[in-house]
Amino acid sequence: MELDWSKLGFSYLETHCHIRYMWRDGRWNEGELVNEPYLNIHIGATALHYGQAAFEGLKVFRGKDGVPRAFRPLENARRLNRSARRSCMAEVPEDLFMDAVRRVVKANMDFVPPYGTGASLYVRPLLIGTGERIGVNAADEYAFIVLVIPVGAYYKGGLQPVRALVMDDYDRAAPHGTGTVKLGGNYGASLLPHKLAHDKGFPIDLYLDAAEHKYIDEFGTSNFIAIDGKGAFVTPMSTSVLPSVTNDGLRTVAKDLGMAVEVRPVLFEEIATFAEIGACGTAVVLTPVNEIVRGDRVIKVGPREGCGPVLQNLYNNYTAIQWGNAPDRYGWLVEI
Numbered sequence: 136m137e138l139d140w141s142k143l144g145f146s147y148l149e150t151h152c153h154i155r156y157m158w159r160d161g162r163w164n165e166g167e168l169v170n171e172p173y174l175n176i177h178i179g180a181t182a183l184h185y186g187q188a189a190f191e192g193l194k195v196f197r198g199k200d201g202v203p204r205a206f207r208p209l210e211n212a213r214r215l216n217r218s219a220r221r222s223c224m225a226e227v228p229e230d231l232f233m234d235a236v237r238r239v240v241k242a243n244m245d246f247v248p249p250y251g252t253g254a255s256l257y258v259r260p261l262l263i264g265t266g267e268r269i270g271v272n273a274a275d276e277y278a279f280i281v282l283v284i285p286v287g288a289y290y291k292g293g294l295q296p297v298r299a300l301v302m303d304d305y306d307r308a309a310p311h312g313t314g315t316v317k318l319g320g321n322y323g324a325s326l327l328p329h330k331l332a333h334d335k336g337f338p339i340d341l342y343l344d345a346a347e348h349k350y351i352d353e354f355g356t357s358n359f360i361a362i363d364g365k366g367a368f369v370t371p372m373s374t375s376v377l378p379s380v381t382n383d384g385l386r387t388v389a390k391d392l393g394m395a396v397e398v399r400p401v402l403f404e405e406i407a408t409f410a411e412i413g414a415c416g417t418a419v420v421l422t423p424v425n426e427i428v429r430g431d432r433v434i435k436v437g438p439r440e441g442c443g444p445v446l447q448n449l450y451n452n453y454t455a456i457q458w459g460n461a462p463d464r465y466g467w468l469v470e471i
């Protein structure tokens with residue numbers, strides 16, 4: 136494979152194949168590896184008209200021993216099924232999900248970046264309604280697809296802090312809406328506010344609870360985490376936040392390091408009291424946030440340059456597990 140691993144970013148790149156399973160007559164088929172990155176579906180497919188579409192994201196890391204390992208794939212299987220239930224799609228049995236990940240990674244083994252490059256293989260499962268329904272209803276046919284893309288080390292020169300803009304004119308998810316599941320529609324709704332924030336020079340957008348704009352929900356595509364004045368790990372409890380696998384893992388690592396962990400409603404007004412703030416998700420693990428802007432208010436948090444010491448330590452410990460350089464105490468790594 137003539138790929139320059141150091142030049143990889145986070146964007147689509149053609150690999151050998153993806154894997155595709157179809158659900159018809161109430162059951163999933165055997166699945167097949169497909170070379171062409173195209174899907175031929177009915178123009179009345181519910182994914183196109185009514186948003187029956189959910190996705191996932193996880194990574195495969197090649198360890199020092201050369202063995203590729205998927206990081207907590209079962210968590211993604213379970214979350215995909217929560218998304219499926221919320222939008223009335225066929226569920227994907229956990230063993231089928233795991234089999235799909237294994238088969239597609241094995242078929243694209245030479246796209247799994249070598250250890251030491253910081254690059255990894257991003258795995259993107261997708262579940263969509265492909266059956267035709269013009270009357271608003273759940274489809275009777277679904278496709279479960281898993282594609283893979285080699286992605287680069289996000290931080291080439293250490294963790295770099297960013298500014299975030301509070302979106303007061305837009306909400307990401309309603310309290311009893313679909314914010315807790317990973318539906319494509321959530322992203323469709325966030326594209327415009329994300330673009331507006333980006334055009335003003337903010338790489339990330341922060342959303343407050345839709346009912347009152349008093350509590351913190353999360354960033355557009357990543358969870359909100361903070362270290363408070365006493366050194367505790369704090370993250371919002373909310374009925375409209377997507378339960379991030381990264382957030383869950385960082386909390387576990389924090390507890391293992393002897394830190395207090397608080398999952399509770401977090402007032403926007405508390406931001407000024409936090410020592411460090413971060414955005415977390417699979418793609419980058421953790422991005423330090425050193426400035427939060429809401430209208431005319433500018434709130435500065437943590438060091439101006441680089442990452443605060445507590446989040447940096449969490450990041451180091453977490454990524455050490457991913458690369459197989461620290462004990463895998465919870466069985467998070469699944470050999471391919």
Ligand SMILES: *Cc1c(COP(=O)(O)O)cnc(C)c1O
Pocket residue numbers: 192317353354355356357358377378379380381382415416417418
């Ligand atoms: C996927 C996602 C995250 C991050 O979740 P991870 O499982 O850590 O990748 C955070 N917020 C939203 C809205 C998401 O869709």
